[in-house]
Amino acid sequence: MDLNSYNGTNYFIISKFKDEAFDPNKTAEFTILGLSILYFVPSTIYYILNRTNPIIKYRQPRNIIRYYKINCLVNTWINSSLIFSFVNLTFSRYIKIFFMHRLSIFKLQFSEKKKEKIYEKSDQTLKINMIKTKSNLGSLKSSSIEKDSFNFDSFTLDSFNVADPVLYFKRLNSIINRKITFYLVIIPIxxxxxxxxxxTIKDWDVMMEPCINEIKDLSVPKIVLNGIIFTTSIYLFHQAYYKQKWDKDIKIEYTCFVIISVFCTIVMQFAxxxxxGETILLYRLYIFQLIPITIHNICIMKPIIQILISKLKKKDETLLSEEEFLDRLSDSSFKGQVREIAVQTxxxxxxxFFETHRxxxxxxxxxxxxRSTLASLNGNNSFENADVLHKSVINPCLHNPFKSIFKPQFEQIYSLYIKEDGIASININSSTLKAIEDQVDNNNFTYLxxxxxxxxxxxxxxxxxxxxxxF
Known part of the structure; x- marks a missing residue:
């Protein structure tokens, strides 16, 4: 039966007739299945084994494969639902990345503003110290210095005012950790x-018949989803490339995802x-396999190839040690590059926190x-970035008994960076966190x-x- 002999308005009838009359090529089907397994499974296992590698640490791909010819019921509830779920989960991931970037930028701007507050009173203390005598400094009333300036004032973020930063932070966390999963994953699926x-209930007889492709009505959710992906991509592309400036690999990944999703939708309609032609018509379900294949290639194959190449290369003698890396953070250009990557990741x-602590x-x-010459006893009159690695060279004045005039600064840093529910809480070992919490709870502050x-x-x-x- 020649497809071209039919009027264009009957293409759904033609495709249904072809599907029903199709006798699948077992060799071709099992070859596709075998290649899919070889393509997805080994690389995914290797990816999981190396998931802590910095090259792939921030990626979360998901994958699917297709089955040999089965009845419409199984085709609907397994193949079609898996394809939809994969695309939907991948789409929700990029929405999550958008909000994670928003949270990262919020932490940056909020923390920088709070850092100014932290040292506002500190500068006042230092100026007083330059004027007062040593004895007068010892008798300064803490109330003149310890006044807490760490309030949560409103500030501007991305051209709109954040009236309550704490509430804004909680809302962003709620969106990232719960609402995206609920509204963009659970509800659509x-x-x-x-x-x-x-x-299935309406077309039970049809669903029990063998079919290699889903029936017409089942394609509606995919078309709607791909329409949403394309529509939202206009805004997300602006954020990824201009406003938020996503990580290069994630930008490429998202761009390919949108392009291949739109491409598959268009090709499917033409098919x-x-x-x-007839061959593409009969094997049209495989068109949507281009989405997981593309994402798998970018998210998994590319990073593990980079890992393998890096392992094959000889160790680069020019690599910085940790101490050299920390020392170079004093260079504004180097630190700017670190800051950009830190926001993106x-x-x-x-x-x-590292900057504020120093x-x-x-x-x-x-x-x-x-106040004295104690600070220059060992010739180390400043605290450098790499000093955290060498406790023996730390200025001896930092081992002095803690003065209460510094308590507000330490409490503010603790509230912002150390406390578990702090707006910019850092990633440290639980034992370290517990030790600091105990010191704060017991009012046992020390400079170090x-x-x-x-x-x-x-x-x-x-x-x-x-x-x-x-570099």
């Missing part, structure tokens, strides 16, 4: 299953209309240097109470960000 149940709070240590050293946390954060910056840097 539930609606799909309800729709499939309705089609149903017989524009590509959603760990900007680690860099901000500045606080230097402020304390400056305070003591104005955050030093172990800074050391762990420095290691995270080196191991997670440095491998992604290009």
């Amino acid at each position: 539930t609606c799909l299953l309800v729709y499939y149940l309705f089609i 149903i209309r017989g524009k590509f 959603f760990c900007i709070e680690n860099l901000l 500045e606080l240590m230097n402020f304390i050293i400056a305070y003591y240097s104005k 109470m955050f030093n172990q946390a800074a050391e762990e954060v420095g290691e995270l910056l080196y191991s997670n960000i440095y491998p992604k840097m290009s």
